Every structure is written in C-alpha cells, then in structure tokens.
Amino acid sequence: xxxxxxxxxxxxxxxxxxxxxxxxxxxxxxxxxxxxxxxxxxxxxxxxxxxxxxxxxxxxxxxxxxxxxxxxxxxxxxxxxxxxxxxxxxxxxxxxxxxxxxxxxxxxxxxxxxxxxxxxxxxxxxxxxxxxxxxx
Ligand SMILES: Nc1nc2c(ncn2[C@@H]2O[C@H](COP(=O)(O)OP(=O)(O)OP(=O)(O)O)[C@@H](O)[C@H]2O)c(=O)[nH]1
Ligand SMILES: [Mg+2]
Numbered sequence: 001x002x003x004x005x006x007x008x009x010x011x012x013x014x015x016x017x018x019x020x021x022x023x024x025x026x027x028x029x030x031x032x033x034x035x036x037x038x039x040x041x042x043x044x045x046x047x048x049x050x051x052x053x054x055x056x057x058x059x060x061x062x063x064x065x066x067x068x069x070x071x072x073x074x075x076x077x078x079x080x081x082x083x084x085x086x087x088x089x090x091x092x093x094x095x096x097x098x099x100x101x102x103x104x105x106x107x108x109x110x111x112x113x114x115x116x117x118x119x120x121x122x123x124x125x126x127x128x129x130x131x132x133x134x135x136x
Contacts, residue, residue: 002039002042002043002046003046003047003073006043006073007073007075023083023084024081024082024083024084025067025083025084025086025131026083026084026085026086027086027088027127027128027131028040028085028086028087028088029088029090029091029124029128030090030091031090031091031092032059032060032089032090032092032117033057033058033059033060033061034090036062036087036088036090037052037053037054037055037061037062037087038055040052040053040066040068040085040087041053041055043071043085044068044071044085047071047072047073048068048071052066052068052085052087053066053087058100058103058105059099059117060089060092060095060100060113060114060116060117060120062087062088062089062090062120063089063113063116063117063119063120064089064116064120064123065086065087065088065089065120065123065124065127066086066087066088067084067085067086068084068085068086068087069084070082070084071083071084071085086127086131088120088123088124088127088128089117089120089121089123089124090121090124091121091124091125092117092121095114095117095118095121096114097110097111097113097114098110100113100114
C-alpha cells in the first residue's frame with residue numbers, strides 16, 4: 001500500500017527521478033500528531049526492514065529532524081532510486097505546554113517538551129527552505 005503510494009507519488013513528479021543522478025531528499029511534513037512518523041516508518045519498514053522514528057499519541061513526539069540515508073526503492077522495471085527520507089517535527093502555529101499537562105505530563109516535562117517542540121518546528125521550516133531550493 002505505502003509502496004504503491006510512494007511509487008505513484010514519484011511518478012506524478014514533473015521529472016523522472018529514476019533517471020536522475022543527483023541526490024534526492026524526501027521530507028515528510030504535516031501537522032503535529034498527523035501520522036508523519038508512522039508514514040516514514042512504513043516506508044522504511046517496507047524497503048529497509050527497520051523503523052526510523054518514535055510514534056506516540058501525544059503530539060510533538062518528533063522534536064528533531066530525523067534523516068534516514070540511503071533508502072532504495074525499485075520500480076516495476078527494476079530501476080532503482082535511492083533517496084534520503086526526512087521525518088520532521090512538522091508545522092504548528094501554537095505550542096502550549098498546558099496541552100501536555102492535560103495529557104498527564106508533569107509541569108517540568110511539559111515545559112521541556114513545549115520548548116523542544118518550538119525549536120523543532122522552526123528547524124522544520126528552515127529545512128523546508130533547503131528542500132525547496134533543492135527542488136528548484
Ligand atoms: N487511525 C489512525 N491513526 C494513525 C494513523 N497514522 C498514525 N496514527 C496514530 O496517530 C498518532 C500520531 O502518529 P505519529 O506517526 O506519531 O504522528 P506524527 O505526525 O509523527 O506526530 P508528531 O511527531 O507528534 O508531530 C499515533 O497514535 C499513531 O498510532 C492512521 O493512518 N490512522
Ligand atoms: Mg513524528
């Protein structure tokens with residue numbers, strides 16, 4: 001399922017990535033708790049047999065950019081594509097430590113998580129600019 005999703009996505013891109021020599025970075029972006037790490041893990045499991053990220057029902061589990069190098073996928077014709085898969089903290093407009101308190105965290109952990117999450121979201125935005133320049 002994820003394999004065909006990924007191959008279809010690549011097919012829809014304006015260029016044929018299987019014929020490119022340059023290095024490709026594929027970033028997973030979205031809102032907190034949106035399933036980004038779950039998707040990144042599925043891609044990694046399907047093609048590498050291992051996971052790359054921690055998943056949780058509490059938002060902002062991913063607070064740092066995680067890069068898995070050398071993910072190689074193959075299309076039906078046997079052509080290979082190797083890329084770096086990038087799981088990100090994603091994009092958020094509001095991070096409030098009280099939301100973590102409501103989920104049962106103590107004040108110290110909740111404040112720490114909120115601080116790290118804020119930095120993670122800024123890093124995501126900066127990294128997006130790097131990815132975007134790369135695509136252009
Ligand atoms: N029902 C349902 N739950 C999902 C799906 N994908 C992920 N989840 C659940 O959603 C929650 C968040 O998943 P993550 O993969 O950690 O989401 P994330 O976007 O990486 O979250 P952050 O790193 O916190 O931003 C977890 O409890 C997952 O088990 C899905 O397709 N369907
Ligand atoms: Mg995550």
